[in-house]
Every structure is written in structure tokens, then in C-alpha cells.
Ligand SMILES: C[S@@+](CC[C@H](N)C(=O)[O-])C[C@H]1O[C@@H](n2cnc3c(N)ncnc32)[C@H](O)[C@@H]1O
């Protein structure tokens with residue numbers, strides 16, 4: 001993202017009244033050279049800052065810069081506990097390297113007496129659920145908090161077999177669209193992080209303020225179509241039709257029965273704040 005545009009977006013977010021900014025979307029934020037500056041800029045306005053990373057590009061230097069910049073929360077996305085499983089979900093990734101990087105980050109944070117919140121997030125899938133206990137132990141060894149994020153029960157092939165790792169779907173209409181908004185590196189705005197390819201761009205922060213975009217006709221129309229998904233399914237945006245989080249009420253009984261009676265993992269606690 002062009003630096004001037006980033007500064008403008010942060011200012012827009014503050015004017016809007018936003019309190020928390022997540023410095024990633026679908027890309028890898030640690031590849032951005034000025035990532036620590038992005039954190040500093042947001043902290044200047046008192047925003048809470050969080051980032052999700054695959055953890056692979058982290059170096060000691062970057063870790064120190066990020067900590068000094070004042071990042072509040074960093075989540076490592078590591079969905080495996082061996083090379084064999086990890087690379088099924090992160091093609092070309094090296095498990096040993098990311099594990100070393102997590103340990104290094106914990107160590108750097110401790111040395112600098114930082115209060116940064118570090119977390120190993122493990123998305124449970126059918127191809128990695130057998131490694132959850134091993135991952136938990138590995139996390140304990142390096143002293144990083146660990147949590148299992150449940151995965152939608154509606155995706156054949158990827159859904160974990162163990163019902164306690166399946167995410168309970170919520171009944172539409174979706175309310176996530178009222179608590180977050182997403183900006184591409186170009187400044188284009190979409191209403192949901194599932195809009196991976198910008199199918200429903202509702203504004204452009206290069207030309208508009210965030211307040212203008214939020215109140216625009218395009219955004220309002222998207223809200224109406226999402227709100228009325230049950231009554232007017234033909235107007236429901238494409239991205240919502242296979243949503244991993246919200247479902248039509250007619251599909252729900254089946255979804256609920258899959259998790260009934262199961263004690264939920266910690267992911268529900270965290271899940272309340274997760275957007276996906
Ligand atoms: C798309 S990534 C982008 C940030 C960073 N590159 C990373 O790997 O965390 C953001 C989050 O989405 C999760 N994620 C990736 N693909 C997903 C999928 N198909 N379904 C649900 N979550 C997914 C990742 O594990 C990560 O926690």
C-alpha cells in the first residue's frame with residue numbers, strides 16, 4: 001500500500017471512531033517493509049493494533065522493530081505440528097522455521113518486557129486435527145498461548161471429524177457487517193473478509209472518506225441484500241452463499257445436531273471476536 005494512502009486511512013478510521021485496526025487482509029503483512037511504521041502510525045492515534053501472520057518472514061530485527069513500535073497483538077497462523085501436516089495447509093512452508101520464529105518472538109518480547117499479546121492459532125481441519133495435542137505440547141514448551149480455532153461444519157473434505165472442532169454456524173442475517181470493514185491495498189473497500197477477490201467493492205478510500213463509504217448507497221444496498229437473505233435469496237451476494245460462519249435457518253438444525261452435547265474448546269471464547 002502506498003504510504004500516504006495508509007496514513008489517510010488511519011486518519012479516516014480515527015475520524016470514524018474505530019478503536020481497533022487489523023493490519024492484514026488476505027496477504028502476508030510482514031512482507032511489507034514499513035510494517036513497523038504502520039503500527040507506529042496507528043499507535044500515534046491510540047488505536048489498538050493486531051496482526052495475523054504466517055510467521056515465516058519474521059527475523060530478530062523485525063521482531064524487535066515490531067515490539068518497539070508498540071504492536072498490541074500478534075497471532076501466528078500455524079495449522080500443523082509437523083512438516084508433513086503443516087505443508088498441506090501452507091504449501092512451501094517450513095514448520096521448523098515458524099516454530100523457531102514463534103520461540104524467538106516470545107523470547108524477544110520477554111527480554112524487552114513487552115506486553116504484546118502473542119498467540120499460536122491452529123485452525124482445526126480434517127487433515128491436521130490429529131496433531132492438536134502435539135501442537136499444544138509444543139506451544140507449552142516455548143511458552144506461547146495456544147488456541148484451536150474451529151472450522152465450519154459445512155465444508156465437505158476439510159471439516160474436522162471430531163465434532164468439538166467444528167464451528168457452530170449462526171443463523172442469518174449476518175451481523176458481522178456492522179462491526180468491521182475491510183480495505184484492500186488499493187484503498188478499495190469491501191464489507192467482508194470473505195470477499196477475497198473484491199467482487200463487491202463498495203467504495204474507494206483514495207477518493208472518499210471512510211464515513212462517506214460507510215454511508216454510501218452501495219454499502220447500504222449490500223446491507224439490505226445481506227439483511228434480507230432469507231426473504232430474497234436471489235439478491236444475496238455470491239460471497240455469502242457459502243459462508244463459513246452464517247447459515248440460513250432451514251439448514252441450521254443439521255448443523256446444531258453435529259455439535260450438540262459437545263463441550264466447546266477455548267475457540268468459542270476467542271471466536272466471539274473473530275471475523276472468520
Ligand atoms: C488469510 S490470513 C492472512 C494473514 C497472514 N498471511 C496469515 O497467514 O495469518 C488471515 C487468517 O485467515 C486464516 N485463513 C486462511 N485461509 C482460511 C480459510 N480458507 N478459511 C478460514 N480461515 C482461513 C489464516 O489462518 C489466518 O488466521
Ligand code: SF4
Pocket residue numbers: 174175176177191192193194226239240241243244245246
Ligand atoms: S460472507 Fe458471511 S460473514 Fe461475510 S457478509 Fe456474507 S454472511 Fe456475513
